[in-house]
Amino acid sequence: MIFETLMVNNFAVNCYVVGCPDTREAMVVDPGGNADGILNIVEGNDLKVACIVNTHGHIDHIMANREVKDRTGAPLRIHGDDAKMLEHSGQQSMQMLGTEITSPGADSFLVDGETFQVGGIDVEVIHTPGHSPGSVCLKAGKKLMTGDTLFAQSIGRTDIGGGDMRTLMRSLMEKVMTLDDDTEVFPGHGPASNIGLEKKWNPFVNGSAQFID
Numbered sequence: 001m002i003f004e005t006l007m008v009n010n011f012a013v014n015c016y017v018v019g020c021p022d023t024r025e026a027m028v029v030d031p032g033g034n035a036d037g038i039l040n041i042v043e044g045n046d047l048k049v050a051c052i053v054n055t056h057g058h059i060d061h062i063m064a065n066r067e068v069k070d071r072t073g074a075p076l077r078i079h080g081d082d083a084k085m086l087e088h089s090g091q092q093s094m095q096m097l098g099t100e101i102t103s104p105g106a107d108s109f110l111v112d113g114e115t116f117q118v119g120g121i122d123v124e125v126i127h128t129p130g131h132s133p134g135s136v137c138l139k140a141g142k143k144l145m146t147g148d149t150l151f152a153q154s155i156g157r158t159d160i161g162g163g164d165m166r167t168l169m170r171s172l173m174e175k176v177m178t179l180d181d182d183t184e185v186f187p188g189h190g191p192a193s194n195i196g197l198e199k200k201w202n203p204f205v206n207g208s209a210q211f212i213d
Helices: 035-044 065-072 080-087 089-097 165-176 195-201
Strands: 002-008 013-019 025-029 048-053 076-079 108-110 115-118 121-127 136-140 143-147 184-187
Touching (some): 002 035, 048 065
Antiparallel strands (some): 002 013, 013 025, 121 136
């Protein structure tokens, strides 16, 4: 598997390029900016973008959706519960950035439990609401792209975009922490980790964090 990470935009979003070494097909996850840099990775690995996937609809993860889609012709996918965020992306960007950045709408919706293929790579969709209603994690082999559901020793915010702490904790404990300890975690922001480390050191997972429900 070809797996490349590029930190993009002022929010330090991790964009991932996942490619199949046999078919040269690729998936771009969370193109939050720097379309040139993302496509340089694609071209440098002799890949063709087969799909663009948003782990959720917050503006920092979708700002280069339009340019990457326009330049590759690849379909855009997101969970249906966050689809309206793409429609309202201009409003989101005006509120957060003071400038209008719009995303095209989704070509199809991610569904919990589905597996889709990127070349010879199986990608499993795990719906993990809590940071936003339509947040998902994407599992390719032992690599889990968690968006803003899970960070290294932390979790995503629940005070914006339809977030809910109870829902996020249920997603984490029932759908994410049940994965094998050696599952690698690649979050939407910050460094990588793995499930075993998060069980041991993440205060929200091991119960040591103090937070208001």
